[in-house]
Amino acid sequence: xxxxxxxxxxxxxxxxxxxxxxxxxxxxxxxxxxxxxxxxxxxxxxxxxxxxxxxxxxxxxxxxxxxxxxxxxxxxxxxxxxxxxxxxxxxxxxxxxxxxxxxxxxxxxxxxx
Amino acid sequence: xxxxxxxxxxxxxxxxxxxxxxxxxxxxxxxxxxxxxxxxxxxxxxxxxxxxxxxxxxxxxxxxxxxxxxxxxxxxxxxxxxxxxxxxxxxxxxxxxxxxxxxxxxxxxxxxx
Numbered sequence: 001x002x003x004x005x006x007x008x009x010x011x012x013x014x015x016x017x018x019x020x021x022x023x024x025x026x027x028x029x030x031x032x033x034x035x036x037x038x039x040x041x042x043x044x045x046x047x048x049x050x051x052x053x054x055x056x057x058x059x060x061x062x063x064x065x066x067x068x069x070x071x072x073x074x075x076x077x078x079x080x081x082x083x084x085x086x087x088x089x090x091x092x093x094x095x096x097x098x099x100x101x102x103x104x105x106x107x108x109x110x111x112x113x
Numbered sequence: 114x115x116x117x118x119x120x121x122x123x124x125x126x127x128x129x130x131x132x133x134x135x136x137x138x139x140x141x142x143x144x145x146x147x148x149x150x151x152x153x154x155x156x157x158x159x160x161x162x163x164x165x166x167x168x169x170x171x172x173x174x175x176x177x178x179x180x181x182x183x184x185x186x187x188x189x190x191x192x193x194x195x196x197x198x199x200x201x202x203x204x205x206x207x208x209x210x211x212x213x214x215x216x217x218x219x220x221x222x223x224x225x226x
Contacts, residue, residue: 004156031212042117042202042216043157058213090156094212099145099164102214104156 002026006091006105013081013112021076021108023091029103030096032074033058034066036087037107043090049074050096081112115140119203119217126193126224134188134220136177136203144205146170146179146186147214151200160188160201198224 004025013019023032031050035043045058049068063085065077074093078085088109092102120135138146145164149157161170166181175190186203203217 033213040218042218043214044216045213048213092157092214099162099206100212101147101159101162102212104149104158106154106156 004091004093004103004105006089006108008108009106010109011111013078013110015081015083015112017081018077018079019081019110020078021089021091021110023074023076023093023105025072025074025091025093025103027093027095027103028071029093030071031094031102032068033092033094033102034064034074034076035090035092036060037090038087046076046089083112086110086112115144115205115207115215117203117205117215117217119201119220122200122219122221124220124222126222128195128224128226129192130224132188132190132193132197132222134201134203134222136186136188136217138184138186138203138205140184140205140207140215142208143181144208145212146177147204147206148175148177148186148188149202149204149216151202151219153199157202193222193224195224195226198222 033048034046047066052071091105094102147162148160161172163170163179169178204214
């Protein structure tokens with residue numbers, strides 16, 4: 001009963017380093033999303049994907065790249081981390097059936113020093 | 114663009130008190146509306162949803178009614194428990210695209226015994 005799994009759960013990076021956050025879902029969902037959560041800002045959409053091999057920009061895409069090579073996985077990359085990218089990152093997925101909710105992972109807490 | 118406005122928190126209540134968390138929205142078309150709850154250290158969980166005007170979503174004693182005339186989706190519970198302490202997010206789903214969610218900033222609820 002895994003649902004949406006995010007790895008890693010915590011990470012500390014130095015400015016300029018790169019890393020990839022992994023999101024995996026076992027519900028055969030077509031749509032997947034990456035959000036960031038910052039104090040007083042709610043959740044903001046970074047990128048999303050409506051199917052294998054497709055991605056699209058959300059509200060705050062700058063500084064991030066994504067890939068969806070397999071239906072069950074959605075990767076979020078930071079090529080050159082900046083302190084402004086310190087945040088909690090959430091992945092979500094949902095079925096493309098109308099009016100279905102998004103299912104969230106437990107988040108990745110990322111600190112950029 | 115679409116937006117969601119929630120009352121600012123924290124909301125502090127005693128156990129068994131009545132809860133209202135206000136949520137209003139701005140959107141084109143006819144969005145679906147959601148309440149998500151986030152417990153400390155966890156991801157967001159769907160609490161309830163409504164997909165059209167006058168629909169009432171309910172779950173675990175919480176209720177919210179989709180009011181198109183006032184563009185509101187206020188969350189209510191008749192008698193809160195300590196275990197309801199969490200952050201509550203109101204969100205709307207774009208009905209025309211790929212169901213990206215627009216979130217409010219969240220309202221923290223603290224319930225004391």
